[in-house]
Amino acid sequence: MKFNIIPGDIPLPLPTGGLEFMEPVFHALLVVSWVIHILFINVLLGASFASVYFNKRGVNEKNPVFDKVAYLLTTPVTISENMGALWGVAPLLLVSILITPLFYSASIMNSPHWLHIIYGNIVAFLLSYLYKYTWHTLHARKSLHILIGTIAVAMFFTLPLAFMSTVQLAMTPSTWTYHTHFWDILLRSDTFFRLVHFYLASFAVTGVFMLVYGMYKRRSDDPEIVEAGKVLTRTGKSWFLVPTVINLFIGPLVLFSFPDYGIEAFFNHGFHWLIVLTVLVVVYAGYQLLKDFFNDDLPASKVWSVVAVMFIAVVSMATLRHGMRMGLISPVLAASKAKTEAFQKESLLAFEAAQKAQSEAPVVTQPAGMALAEKHGCLACHNAEVKVVGPAYKDVAQKHYSATQIVQLVHQPKPENWPGYMPMPPMPQVPPADIAQIADWINSLK
Structure with missing residues (x-):
């Protein structure tokens, strides 16, 4: 493996408080929070697309059932966008803790497109709310209503581009150069295939959600909602x-678009067996649905069995993806840590050398009056040799003031004695005894 750029870790010996044992817990929390976040995002993308699709289809076919399906889907959209954003905070914080130099560096290389996550989310959220809460208001202006929903969906589907490219870059530090930017990452094969996989998974996860959602809607007392539930069930299977x-x-x-060293680490740690498990449970779920493919009244037991096996598949996929992630980044994290330790060692040696040189330097005794002048802030406006804000002390010495006079002038300055200078403010807080020692030092500068 070859790393063109090895990022520096935080160059400080940060205290851990004896919590090093928490690192595996953080990794587990990362997997769990990431899965929850992604599932909500999957439903957000799929359900928002489906809502606009059925809205348009309802208009074209003049079918109120499709319009009802579209309206019902706006509820999981608004819930998913809020929960997706909320659960997205946890993995971002955990990634920032566990792979700080990689994620920070990737975000910098991918900026300003990474910021699209912020303003893109805001625009998409507001449009989706407008789409949902003007449903009845814009019933007579369906073209405008569908346009609002379409723009919101388009915005939602652009967000993974910035997110996936940043994550993919953080996972593949062997691809870094000093000229890497957003389009370099987005157009790479590994990023492209992951995006395709993600978008397809969004529709598949939404399909499972539709099975559950449709199952509950079929229990309604409203015949139209019952029919909408059947449409959801039928669509969910496809x-x-x-x-x-x-x-x-x-x-x-x-899998095979990743760098070779990451694939090797992935197989050496046995994560490929999770692929076998995932395929088996997915095939089982597909078989169960195919048996009842034309049954719109899918039994609840069948729905929950599909949900159960897909839960296993999701956990398996999340674990093997984390395995690939750590296989890709562990070598550069180790190199980054070594780089940091070398920096800290050199810094400590330089600090100790400076301390030793300072301790061996001849001691220069500062006059007591000068020390007191520094203590009371006199040297902020005066210098022994040159004019600063006030006159130089050697010029003051030429006035031949006595110590008593200087005490009086400090407590009650006379600006007329020094025309052309900024007036000195009274300093009654300075003890006369200290001023007397300062005066002796000033007069020694003649």
Whole structure:
């Protein structure tokens, strides 16, 4: 492996408070919080797209059931965008702790596009709320309403571009150069295949969500909502099966687009067995749905069995992805740590050498009056040799003031004695005894 750039870690011996044992816990929290965040984002993307799709289809076919389906889907959209953003904070903080130099460096290289996560989210959120809460108001202006929803969906689908490119860059430090930028990362094969895999997974996860959502809506007393529940169930099966089958082919492309050393570490640690587990449970879930593919009244037991096995698949995928992530970044983190330790060692040696030189330097005794002048802030406006704000003390010495006179002038200055200078403020807080010693030092400068 070759790293063109090895980032420096935080060059400070930060105290851990004896909590080093928490690192595995942080890794586990990262996997869990990341999964929850991504699942909400998956539903956000899929449900927002489905809502606009059924809204448009309802208009074209003049079918109120499709309009009802579209409206029902706005609820999981607004919930998912809020929960997705909330749960997104945890993995970002954990990544900042565990792989600080990599994530920070990747964010810098990918800026300002990384900032699209902020303003893109704001615009998309506001448009999605407008889309949901003007549903009845804009019922007679469906074209405008659908346009608002379409723009919101388009904005939501652009957000993963900035996020995925930054994460992918942080995971592959062997690809860094001093000229790496957003488009370099986005157009790479590994980033492209991961984005395709992610978008397909969004539709597949939304398909599973539709199965559950449709199951509950079929229990309604409203016939129209019951029909909407059947549409959700029917759509959920297709949305799960088709993207999942495609992802079975995209997955290997994602895996083998990573650098060789990361793939080697991945297989050496046995994470490939999780791929086998994931494929098996996904195939089982697909088989269960295919058996009832034309049954819009899918039994609750079948729905929950699919949810259960897909939960296993999601946990398995999250674990193996973290395994690949650590296989890719562990070598450069070790190099970064070594670089930091070398920097700290050199800094400590330089500090100790400076201390030794200072201790061996001849001691210069500062006159007592000069020390008191520094203590009371006199040297902020005066210098022994040259004019600063006030006159130089050697010029004051030429006035032949007595110590008593200088005490009086410090407590009650006379600006007329020094025309052309900024008037000195009274300093009654300075003890007369201290001023007398300062005066003796000033008069010694004649």
